[in-house]
Amino acid sequence: MAVIAVGARDARRTRLRRKVADNLLAYAFMAAGIACFALFSWYPLVRGVLLSFQQVNFVTDPFWVGFDNFRAVLDDPLFWTALRNTLYFTGLALVLGYAVPFAVAVLLNELRHLKGFFRVAVYLPVMLPPIVTVLLWQYFYDPGNGLFNTVLRGLHLPESQWTQSSSTAMLSLVLVSTWANMGGATLIYLAGLQGIPGELYEAAEVEGARVWQRLRYVTIPHMRFALLVMLLIQVIATMQVFIEPYQLTGTSNPDTITIMVLIYRYAFTVNHDFGLAAATSVLLFAVLGAFSAVYLRLTRDRT
Amino acid sequence: MTVATERPSAGTRLRAPIRQRSRRRGGGPDQGGPDQGGAVRTLVSSAQLRRGHSRAVYFTVLAVTGVLFLLTFFFPLYWMVSGALKAPAELALSTPTFIPRTFHPETYAKAWSELNLGRHFLNTALYALGGWLIQITVDVGVAYALSKLRPVLGRLVLGLMLVSLMLPATALLVPTYLTVADVPIFERNLLNTPWALWLPAAANTFNIYVLKRFFDQIPQDLLDSASLDGAGRLRVLWSIVLPLSRPVLAVVSIFAVVGMWKDFLWPLLVLQDPEIQTLSVALSRFAATGRVPINEMLAGLVIASVPMIVIFLLFQRSIVKGLSAGALKG
Numbered sequence: 001m002a003v004i005a006v007g008a009r010d011a012r013r014t015r016l017r018r019k020v021a022d023n024l025l026a027y028a029f030m031a032a033g034i035a036c037f038a039l040f041s042w043y044p045l046v047r048g049v050l051l052s053f054q055q056v057n058f059v060t061d062p063f064w065v066g067f068d069n070f071r072a073v074l075d076d077p078l079f080w081t082a083l084r085n086t087l088y089f090t091g092l093a094l095v096l097g098y099a100v101p102f103a104v105a106v107l108l109n110e111l112r113h114l115k116g117f118f119r120v121a122v123y124l125p126v127m128l129p130p131i132v133t134v135l136l137w138q139y140f141y142d143p144g145n146g147l148f149n150t151v152l153r154g155l156h157l158p159e160s161q162w163t164q165s166s167s168t169a170m171l172s173l174v175l176v177s178t179w180a181n182m183g184g185a186t187l188i189y190l191a192g193l194q195g196i197p198g199e200l201y202e203a204a205e206v207e208g209a210r211v212w213q214r215l216r217y218v219t220i221p222h223m224r225f226a227l228l229v230m231l232l233i234q235v236i237a238t239m240q241v242f243i244e245p246y247q248l249t250g251t252s253n254p255d256t257i258t259i260m261v262l263i264y265r266y267a268f269t270v271n272h273d274f275g276l277a278a279a280t281s282v283l284l285f286a287v288l289g290a291f292s293a294v295y296l297r298l299t300r301d302r303t
Numbered sequence: 304m305t306v307a308t309e310r311p312s313a314g315t316r317l318r319a320p321i322r323q324r325s326r327r328r329g330g331g332p333d334q335g336g337p338d339q340g341g342a343v344r345t346l347v348s349s350a351q352l353r354r355g356h357s358r359a360v361y362f363t364v365l366a367v368t369g370v371l372f373l374l375t376f377f378f379p380l381y382w383m384v385s386g387a388l389k390a391p392a393e394l395a396l397s398t399p400t401f402i403p404r405t406f407h408p409e410t411y412a413k414a415w416s417e418l419n420l421g422r423h424f425l426n427t428a429l430y431a432l433g434g435w436l437i438q439i440t441v442d443v444g445v446a447y448a449l450s451k452l453r454p455v456l457g458r459l460v461l462g463l464m465l466v467s468l469m470l471p472a473t474a475l476l477v478p479t480y481l482t483v484a485d486v487p488i489f490e491r492n493l494l495n496t497p498w499a500l501w502l503p504a505a506a507n508t509f510n511i512y513v514l515k516r517f518f519d520q521i522p523q524d525l526l527d528s529a530s531l532d533g534a535g536r537l538r539v540l541w542s543i544v545l546p547l548s549r550p551v552l553a554v555v556s557i558f559a560v561v562g563m564w565k566d567f568l569w570p571l572l573v574l575q576d577p578e579i580q581t582l583s584v585a586l587s588r589f590a591a592t593g594r595v596p597i598n599e600m601l602a603g604l605v606i607a608s609v610p611m612i613v614i615f616l617l618f619q620r621s622i623v624k625g626l627s628a629g630a631l632k633g
Binding site: 022023025026027029030031032033034036037039040041042043044045047048051056106107108109110111112113114117118119120121122123124125127128129130131132135136137138139140144145147150179184187188191193194196198199201202205211214215218219236239240242243247260263264267268274277278281282284285288289292293296 | 343380469481486503564597600608615
């Protein structure tokens with residue numbers, strides 16, 4: 001009896017010891033990762049919020065200024081310009097960049113030849129470093145003898161000032177961005193389209209559904225989830241657009257300044273005011289955070 | 304755009320090799336033409352495409368799409384590669400030439416040495432490879448511990464890491480910059496050092512999530528039997544888990560290297576010293592001066608792109624798989 005009790009206690013003790021050892025080991029494995037997250041993700045998150053209520057000048061310690069930064073940002077006409085531009089970019093990018101990859105994927109899914117070629121082609125631009133894409137298009141957009149105007153001239157069509165006219169500047173940025181980024185969405189849609197059971201199309205056809213109706217009642221319902229996820233991803237990404245306006249039109253062009261460019265100006269080039277930049281980031285995050293939350297919720301339920 | 308948002312989603316996922324291979328999809332890439340009936344059924348049936356009239360329409364659409372794709376996606380690259388070969392005078396012509404009249408391959412060598420692109424190339428390669436090594440080491444450690452050691456509060460740690468996915472990287476730009484400039488506790492300034500790129504990149508939820516999901520599918524029995532044979536946790540990781548995880552390690556590695564190579568805004572901020580800048584940042588700086596001849600700039604663009612295109616052609620399958628896996632989260 002006593003022997004059994006002692007044995008049980010020993011067993012429990014060894015189990016406990018093993019558990020403690022396993023936990024120590026686990027945290028040893030995670031130590032570097034947790035340190036990186038703590039320093040470069042969790043701490044900056046808290047600090048960003050604090051910063052938005054502080055003034056940082058590197059002479060004295062940061063001090064509290066209440067809502068002054070937010071007030072200054074909301075009073076800055078450039079902020080409203082940047083916001084309008086960002087929404088305009090996001091909207092245009094949705095019109096062009098959201099429909100095009102889906103249409104292309106549906107088309108490619110019907111083509112029985114050259115499948116590999118089409119896939120490689122559409123994804124190639126995604127692989128290019130963004131700065132390469134943007135600089136290359138800068139040459140194409142050159143109003144003098146850039147490639148685009150040369151082609152338009154050759155076809156006897158009216159030429160355009162592209163990035164250098166306020167009416168077409170944003171459109172030009174969206175075109176580059178769409179060219180550069182549509183490959184990812186296209187390939188994801190293609191993978192989704194291939195998962196649609198062929199019998200459904202057969203059945204629809206037997207019922208007399210025409211191609212258009214099959215697309216409407218078979219394809220699109222099956223792709224609804226992918227379409228929604230890509231919509232969120234695209235909105236989140238395009239709201240943060242930076243490199244296109246930064247390189248193609250410059251950081252002080254009122255036609256194309258975006259929220260990210262404004263944050264960059266506030267912090268690093270014009271104002272050197274980290275508080276202003278942090279306040280703007282918090283505003284941007286408030287909007288994007290909502291989209292991100294929906295996106296995460298959706299993908300978690302599904303996967 | 305941020306690395307995180309570039310990894311979109313929805314669709315298939317990576318499967319552990321132990322699981323049954325999924326059914327082959329789409330009849331495989333080798334299946335040709337409407338003449339080969341019985342393949343996959345899509346919107347329009349192959350049988351319908353074989354009929355006389357439809358057949359003509361099909362091949363017209365195919366040809367038009369092919370030409371459009373060539374023009375849209377390959378021609379800009381061709382223009383870039385061939386433009387670098389042209390003489391500056393030829394590039395300035397108002398009617399561009401399709402094939403260079405005179406070939407100047409030495410422009411590439413000139414850009415490499417005179418613009419100091421060799422240096423920037425090596426910098427970028429070093430950052431990408433170092434970043435890859437650190438990301439893999441750190442993130443595999445976290446994923447393995449969370450998946451197989453299941454520590455107390457493990458779920459909380461994972462949850463906190465997932466929170467950072469909700470944050471667009473740009474929202475943290477300014478505070479992260481200030482943190483890197485003066486790392487708390489360690490009191491180090493990492494600006495103008497590779498660590499400013501490497502350490503923040505190691506905090507990568509996408510990697511951890513994808514790795515953990517994969518590790519979760521490796522049966523615990525397999526690891527337990529190895530433990531009974533006397534293998535320690537590290538040994539189990541090294542000789543059982545990692546070899547089984549080759550496909551997912553490939554995906555994570557490729558995205559790590561490509562992400563580091565393509566990154567622009569962050570290196571622009573933290574690497575101000577021209578000597579240590581990446582190719583992307585240096586090219587942007589050259590363009591801003593306006594003094595570099597176009598042909599040398601184009602050569603620079605080609606040099607910055609070649610490694611990415613090589614990686615793409617070599618690892619296409621993993622990349623496409625990773626795109627869909629990133630679908631889950633990330």
